[in-house]
Structures are given as structure tokens and as C-alpha cells.
Amino acid sequence: xxxxxxxxxxxDFGKEAVLRxxxxxxxxxxxxxxxxxxxxxxxxxxxxxxxxxxIDYGEIYIGGSAVNHLAPKDRDVAMVxxxxxxxxxxxxxxxMLFTLRMARCTREESNNRMWEAARILGLENxxxxxxxxxxGGQRQRVAMGRAIVRNPKVFLFDEPLSNLDAKxxxxxxxxxxxxxxxxxxxxxxxTHDQVEAMTMAEQVVILRDGRIEQVGTxxxxxxxxxxxxxxxxxxxxxxxxxxxTFEKVHGQHCFVPQxxxxxxxxxxxxxxxxxxxxxxKCLLGIRPEHITLPGPGPVPEDDETYxxxxxxxxxxxxxxxxxHIVASALNGEITILIRGRFDTVAGDKHLxxxxxxxxxxxxxxxxxxxx
Amino acid sequence: MAxxxxxxxxxxxxVPRLKFRDERIFYYLALxxxxxxxxxxIALPIIYTFALGFFVQNTLIxxxxxxxxxxxxxxxxxxxxxxxxxNGVVFTVGSTAVATVVGLAIAILLDCNFRGRGPLRALVIxxxxxxxxxxxxxxxxxxxxxxxxxxxxxxxxxxxVSVPWLGDQRFAMMAVILISAWTWFPFAAITLLAAIxxxxxxxxxxxxxxxxxxxxxxxxxxxxxxxxxxxxxxLIRAIWAFRNYDMIWLLTKGGPxxxxxxxxxxxxxxxxxxxxxxxxxxxxxxxxxxxTLLAAIHFRVGARxxxxxxxx
Numbered sequence: 212x213x214x215x216x217x218x219x220x221x222x223d224f225g226k227e228a229v230l231r232x233x234x235x236x237x238x239x240x241x242x243x244x245x246x247x248x249x250x251x252x253x254x255x256x257x258x259x260x261x262x263x264x265x266i267d268y269g270e271i272y273i274g275g276s277a278v279n280h281l282a283p284k285d286r287d288v289a290m291v292x293x294x295x296x297x298x299x300x301x302x303x304x305x306x307m308l309f310t311l312r313m314a315r316c317t318r319e320e321s322n323n324r325m326w327e328a329a330r331i332l333g334l335e336n337x338x339x340x341x342x343x344x345x346x347g348g349q350r351q352r353v354a355m356g357r358a359i360v361r362n363p364k365v366f367l368f369d370e371p372l373s374n375l376d377a378k379x380x381x382x383x384x385x386x387x388x389x390x391x392x393x394x395x396x397x398x399x400x401x402t403h404d405q406v407e408a409m410t411m412a413e414q415v416v417i418l419r420d421g422r423i424e425q426v427g428t429x430x431x432x433x434x435x436x437x438x439x440x441x442x443x444x445x446x447x448x449x450x451x452x453x454x455x456t457f458e459k460v461h462g463q464h465c466f467v468p469q470x471x472x473x474x475x476x477x478x479x480x481x482x483x484x485x486x487x488x489x490x491x492k493c494l495l496g497i498r499p500e501h502i503t504l505p506g507p508g509p510v511p512e513d514d515e516t517y518x519x520x521x522x523x524x525x526x527x528x529x530x531x532x533x534x535h536i537v538a539s540a541l542n543g544e545i546t547i548l549i550r551g552r553f554d555t556v557a558g559d560k561h562l563x564x565x566x567x568x569x570x571x572x573x574x575x576x577x578x579x580x581x582x
Numbered sequence: 583m584a585x586x587x588x589x590x591x592x593x594x595x596x597v598p599r600l601k602f603r604d605e606r607i608f609y610y611l612a613l614x615x616x617x618x619x620x621x622x623x624i625a626l627p628i629i630y631t632f633a634l635g636f637f638v639q640n641t642l643i644x645x646x647x648x649x650x651x652x653x654x655x656x657x658x659x660x661x662x663x664x665x666x667x668x669n670g671v672v673f674t675v676g677s678t679a680v681a682t683v684v685g686l687a688i689a690i691l692l693d694c695n696f697r698g699r700g701p702l703r704a705l706v707i708x709x710x711x712x713x714x715x716x717x718x719x720x721x722x723x724x725x726x727x728x729x730x731x732x733x734x735x736x737x738x739x740x741x742x743v744s745v746p747w748l749g750d751q752r753f754a755m756m757a758v759i760l761i762s763a764w765t766w767f768p769f770a771a772i773t774l775l776a777a778i779x780x781x782x783x784x785x786x787x788x789x790x791x792x793x794x795x796x797x798x799x800x801x802x803x804x805x806x807x808x809x810x811x812x813x814x815x816x817l818i819r820a821i822w823a824f825r826n827y828d829m830i831w832l833l834t835k836g837g838p839x840x841x842x843x844x845x846x847x848x849x850x851x852x853x854x855x856x857x858x859x860x861x862x863x864x865x866x867x868x869x870x871x872x873x874t875l876l877a878a879i880h881f882r883v884g885a886r887x888x889x890x891x892x893x894x
Contacts (some may be wrong), residue, residue: 263787284793296788300806309802313793357792 214239214274214397215260215365221268222255222421229255230421233269237365237414242391242398244412246405248444252421253401257367260399261290274364284313289358290367294374295350297342297357304329304338307356314361321360328359331393348379355390368400372407384411405445409433417441435571439578442496442571448535448546451502453495454575455541457487466495468541474520476567483572483582492575499535499548501566504555524559538563628870634863653864662840662848663865670844670872673759673830674823680763682816685770690804692771693778703775710768718832721761722748748834751841758842762829766822770815777811778804810887817880825873845869 215237222230230252237243245253258264260271262283270277278286289310297306307328311321329335332352342350351371358366368387372380388411391398402408408415409429417424417432417440425437429445436442442450455468457476465473466484476484487493522540529535529552536547536555540563547563555561572581638649657663692703709717724730727746735741747757781804789799805812827846830836836843836851843851845865853862 261787261791263790283787283790284795288791290788290791292784292788294782294784296782296784298785298789298803300809309789309794310792313798357788361792 213237213272214241215399216272217256217269218272219269220256220259220266220271222252222259222264223267228421230259233418233421233423235416235423235426237397237399240395240397241414242388242412243400243414243416244408245399245401245416245418246403246408246444247418247424249403251418253403253418254369256418257290257369257399257401260286260365261288261367262286263290287364288367289361289363289365290369291351291354291358291371293370295342295354295371297350297353299342302339302341303334303345303353303356306342306353307360310357310361324360324362325356328356331359331390332356347375348383351375351383352386355387359390359394364397366396366398368398370401370403372402372404380407387411405447409445417444435580436496437580439494439496439573442573446498448499448548450496450498450571451545452573453497453541453543453545454492455495456490456492457484457572458489471541472520474565480567481570481572483580487572487581493581494573494575494578496571496573497565498569499546500550501569502545502547503564503566504536504547504549504553504561505564519562519564522561522563524555524557524561526557527553527555631863631866634859635867637860639859640857649860653860654867657861657864657868662843663845663868665840666843666845666848666865667868667872669755669840669842670824672755673762673826673842673844674820676755676759677762677766677823678816678819680759681766681819682770682812684763684767685815686774686808686812688767688771689774689778690800692775706771707768709765712765714765714828714832717761717765718829721757721764722833725757725761749838751838754834754838754841758830758833761833762823762826765829766819770819773815774808774811777808781807810884813884813887814880817876817884821873821876821880824876825869845872 213236217233217235220230220233221228233256245256247253255264259266260273260278262278262281262285266279270279272278273286273288298309301309304325307325308321311324316324325338326335329338332355334349334352334356337345337349337353342353345353351374354371371387372383375383384407387398387400400407400411409432412429414426415429415432416426419440424444425432425441427435432441432445436445436450439452443452453466453468455466455471458465458467458473460467460473460475463475464478464485465475466481467473484493484495520540522538522545524536524538525544526537527534528537532550534549534551534553536549536553538545538547538561545563573579574581635653636648636650638647638653639645688706692699692706712720722729725747726732727749729747731747732745745753747753785803785807786799789803794802824844825846826844827850830842830844830847831850834842836847846869849862849865849869852858852865
């Protein structure tokens with residue numbers, strides 16, 4: 212069943228369109244992440260679901276009925292704000308009870324629901340504290356508690372983790388995910404952090420300049436980005452994009468980088484490239500983790516699915532778990548990610564291998580995927 | 583890193599060191615001049631007034647007689663003193679309440695988004711910057727027997743209620759309260775507007791999602807969150823109102839028949855009308871005690887509220 216649906220939703224701020232033709236559906240109980248760079252309209256879209264922003268075009272449906280003209284309180288959604296928006300003059304318990312008081316719940320029912328939420332979030336010992344006495348993580352939990360007690364159809368999260376330090380963020384990430392598994396309620400989560408989106412969400416919606424670029428599972432986004440923007444946005448370090456054309460050279464299908472030496476592509480390994488007309492400008496996208504250096508890694512010498520190109524190491528970054536190498540090759544820079552340690556220094560020359568079956572081909576002009 | 587160390591060491595040698603063995607001496611020296619000025623312009627007159635209260639002194643015939651506590655004790659049984667005291671209470675409560683309520687309403691209005699908000703915000707300040715004497719003339723003109731208000735009343739056919747507002751014992755206090763509130767509501771409005779703008783928007787958004795309509799948002803959020811600012815406005819206004827002299831003097835001189843006579847007016851009349859300096863001083867000392875009490879409440883309650891309703 213569809214819980215939240217968008218039908219050609221749009222919004223203008225003055226003359227500027229901030230959202231255009233937004234169209235997607237959120238299945239009931241699904242955890243959806245809205246992700247995109249700053250100013251892409253993701254928070255505005257979330258606020259439109261909540262009723263805090265006017266919907267200029269199109270319609271938003273919650274639980275099957277259009278909510279365009281409903282007040283925020285009548286939409287049966289709860290929202291967790293980036294800076295928590297707790298009521299500073301109320302204790303933790305009062306913060307959570309406020310919505311139930313407004314709904315004129317009985318005292319007993321309110322208390323039961325408040326205690327239940329407090330138990331789920333581990334807030335039992337903080338109920339008589341004021342928000343100013345709480346740490347960031349605790350405030351975050353209270354904000355979630357305030358959302359939970361209402362038992363809404365949809366939870367909305369507006370970058371709830373961005374005010375927390377890195378360690379707490381990872382912890383709260385897991386907590387929100389666990390909460391979702393436990394409650395099974397539809398959740399829509401806005402973030403600009405792709406790791407949050409990839410790790411938490413079942414569906415990810417990527418927005419840019421007010422338009423949806425792609426909707427899919429995290430794996431779909433990673434494996435089959437529909438365009439250059441998504442390809443570059445998902446994955447860290449970002450995907451390498453090499454400009455060039457696909458041509459037949461001496462009877463063999465090759466990728467010809469700009470002003471570079473043709474790289475032969477073993478037949479059948481790069482599906483997208485085979486339908487490209489000769490001379491058409493393309494971008495060959497390859498993730499840093501799909502490039503290997505001889506030596507470590509499981510690449511057998513005679514594996515024909517790899518293309519080899521010469522590269523000179525420019526920079527080596529060791530994270531402990533991985534080694535990131537920035538190398539100059541094909542008249543540009545290529546980032547390579549190697550699992551584990553790799554002993555090399557700037558200036559070293561290597562033959563690097565591109566794993567063509569995992570590479571992507573995009574039209575250089577439209578940026579769209581070609582297969 | 584040897585270079586910066588030697589550099590800072592050599593620079594240190596050129597810094598003239600304070601010669602004071604004890605830092606406190608420096609503080610006393612720094613505070614000394616201010617303390618002396620305060621002693622002369624504030625403490626001395628207070629002590630002098632307080633002492634004058636122990637004497638029966640007539641400035642006209644220049645007699646001095648020690649009277650012990652009689653000036654102070656006489657006042658406590660003087661009906662006029664208590665009438666002036668209660669008039670002061672009525673004036674203070676009335677003008678503070680009107681100024682605060684009107685100020686709050688205007689502050690909420692000015693926080694809304696509408697065309698012409700900027701000029702209106704500037705305009706609201708107007709009554710506050712007009713000198714008392716001008717205010718008094720404007721309003722005397724409006725409220726006089728043949729003033730604009732009565733013209734208006736007869737225009738709408740209500741001649742029966744037209745009275746010389748400031749000259750009628752029944753209405754004089756009300757008129758003085760309204761005029762005084764008119765000069766003070768901008769202070770309340772601007773202070774409260776600043777406080778309202780300090781409340782983050784998304785607290786209201788959260789409340790809207792939590793099911794609170796505009797009225798409940800006002801009573802459950804705006805009002806409690808404004809409590810510290812309201813307290814400041816109310817108490818400062820109350821302190822100023824209770825010791826207000828100029829506006830009432832300019833409008834009614836405490837009349838008619840003492841209807842608007844408050845303690846500062848009484849003190850003035852005792853001193854410069856009846857030339858009874860001892861009496862006047864005793865009235866002033868009582869006035870000072872009442873105002874000091876209000877100020878003490880202001881500092882106590884204000885500090886506690888600010889701490890309790892910290893929105894950060």
C-alpha cells in the first residue's frame with residue numbers, strides 16, 4: 212500500500228522554482244531518504260508533506276487522500292527538526308505530553324503512551340529535566356519521543372543528525388533504524404549525507420535543483436546510476452569520470468580518452484559502450500574501488516575483463532582500513548581505492564586496471580546513462 | 583621553535599610591570615572616582631532627605647526643630663497619604679496593564695508579515711519619543727471639555743457622556759492612566775517584539791504539527807516564552823509609574839480634589855506648596871522604600887525567569 216504519494220508537485224519561491232514535477236510514491240512502512248546537495252529542495256519537500264510550506268502545484272497524498280488543504284495537525288504526520296525544536300519551558304515529559312494534551316487524550320492514556328515512548332528511547336530517567344539540561348543526543352531522543360507518542364502515519368526527519376558529533380551520529384543512525392524496524396511506520400528522512408542515506412534507507416530519492424534525479428534502493432543507485440550527477444553523488448570517494456569516445460581501432464572495440472592512447476575493451480564487458488556511435492562524446496565512469504593495481508587484489512594476470520593503463524601516483528592517503536591513491540593517468544587524475552595497505556609513494560609508476568564490467572557509460576552532453 | 587620563545591621573553595622585559603603588590607589596590611583606585619561621584623550625587627541627597635524627615639523645618643520662615651520620628655509616624659495615620667498611596671497603586675497597575683497588553687498586541691501584530699510593516703514599526707516608536715510636555719498638551723486638547731473627544735462624541739450623538747475628562751473626579755484617573763499608557767506602550771511593544779523574534783520559528787512549527795492552533799500556541803508557547811521579557815516590561819514600567827511625577831503634574835496637578843494625587847505629587851506639594859520640608863522628605867523616603875521593593879522584586883524574579891525560560 213502506498214502511504215505517501217507525490218503527483219507533479221512543484222513550488223516557487225518568488226520567481227524561482229524550487230521544486231518541479233516531483234513524482235514518486237512511498238510504500239507503507241518504507242524508510243525513504245531524500246538526499247541532494249544544499250538548496251536542492253529536499254527540506255522544502257519534507258516541509259510540504261508536513262504542511263509547513265504551501266504546495267504551489269500538484270498534489271500530495273497521505274494514506275490515499277490529498278492533503279494539500281489540510282492543516283499540519285490534521286495530516287497525521289510527526290516531524291523531527293534539525294535543531295530538535297523542543298519547547299524550552301517544558302520538561303521532557305511535558306514536551307512529549309503536549310501533543311496528547313492538544314488532542315485531548317485522557318490523562319491515563321497520555322501517561323501510558325508517554326512512558327512507552329520513554330521506555331523505547333531510554334528517556335525514563337530524564338522525564339523531569341528541561342531541554343537545556345540535556346546533551347545533543349538526549350535532545351534528539353526527546354524530539355523522537357515527541358513524534359512517537361502521537362503514533363502518526365508518517366515520521367518526517369529533517370537532517371536530524373547533522374547537529375551531532377561524528378560518533379553520536381553513527382549511534383543515532385543505528386537507533387533510528389532500529390526504531391523503524393520496531394515501529395514499522397513510514398519514515399521520510401532528509402539528509403545531505405550519502406552515507407546516512409545509503410545505510411539507513413530502503414529507498415533513496417536523489418534531488419537536484421528541485422528535480423528528482425533518481426529513485427531506487429541504495430544498491431540500485433550505487434550499481435546503476437541513471438546519470439552523471441547520481442554517479443558522482445553516490446559513493447565516496449566519488450566515481451572517476453573519464454571523457455572520451457568509443458571507436459574501433461585495428462578492429463578492436465576501444466575507449467579513446469581525449470588526446471590519449473586507445474584502451475581496448477574486451478568484448479562483452481562494457482555493455483553500455485557497444486551501442487555508442489563512433490565519435491559520440493561519452494563519459495566512462497568507474498568507481499575508485501573498481502580500479503586495481505597489480506600486486507594486491509585478486510586479479511589474475513590473464514583476466515581479460517580488465518583494461519590496463521599506465522598511471523603515476525600523485526598522492527597517497529592511508530585511512531588505516533583503506534588506501535586512497537590519486538594518480539595521474541589519461542591526461543587527468545584518477546582516484547583509486549584499495550582495500551587494505553598498499554606500499555607506494557608519490558612518483559611511483561604503475562599499470563592500473565579498470566574493471567570494465569563494473570564501469571558505467573554516460574552521454575557527455577546529456578549526462579544520461581547509455582545502456 | 584626556539585625563536586618565538588626568545589622573542590617573547592625579550593619583549594616581556596620591556597613591558598612595564600604593575601608595581602602594585604596587591605591587585606585589589608588597583609581595583610579600588612579604578613572604582614574610586616565613580617564611587618565618590620555616586621556618593622555625592624546619589625547617596626548624599628538620599629541621606630540628607632532621610633535626615634530631613636526627622637525635623638520640622640519650614641523653608642519660608644527658616645525654622646529647624648528636631649521632631650524625632652513624628653513626621654514618619656504622622657504620615658502613617660494621615661488619610662491623604664494613604665489616598666495618594668492607593669492612587670499611586672491604581673495608576674501604576676492601570677497604566678502598566680494597559681501599556682503591556684496594548685504593547686503585546688502591537689508586538690504580535692508587528693511580528694506578522696504584511697505590507698508596510700517596516701514604516702509601522704518606526705511609527706510605533708513615536709509616542710515614546712514625544713516629550714512629556716507635548717504629550718500633555720496634545721491629550722489635554724483631546725480630553726478637554728471642548729476637546730476633540732467630546733466633539734466626536736456629540737458628532738455620533740452621545741453628547742450625554744461628554745465631560746471635561748481630566749477635570750472630572752470620576753474620570754480623571756482613567757484619563758491619566760490612558761495617556762500614560764499611550765506614552766509607554768511602544769517600550770513594551772519594542773521589547774516584546776525583540777523577545778518574540780528570539781523564539782525560533784520551528785518551535786511554533788512543531789506546535790502546529792503537535793495539534794496546537796493559533797490560540798493555544800499563544801497561551802502555551804508565546805506567553806510562557808515571553809515571561810522573562812514581560813516581567814522586565816511590567817516591573818520597569820511599574821517602577822517608573824509609581825514614581826511618575828511629570829505626566830500627572832502636567833495633566834491634572836494631582837486634581838481634581840486629589841483624584842490623581844500620587845506620592846511624588848504629594849511630596850512636591852508638601853515641599854514647595856506648604857513648605858514643609860520634613861513632611862515632604864518623609865513622603866519621599868516612603869516612596870523610595872516602595873520603589874526599592876519593586877526593584878528588588880524585579881531583580882529577583884527577573885533573574886529566576888530568565889534562567890527558567892532560557893530558549894538557547
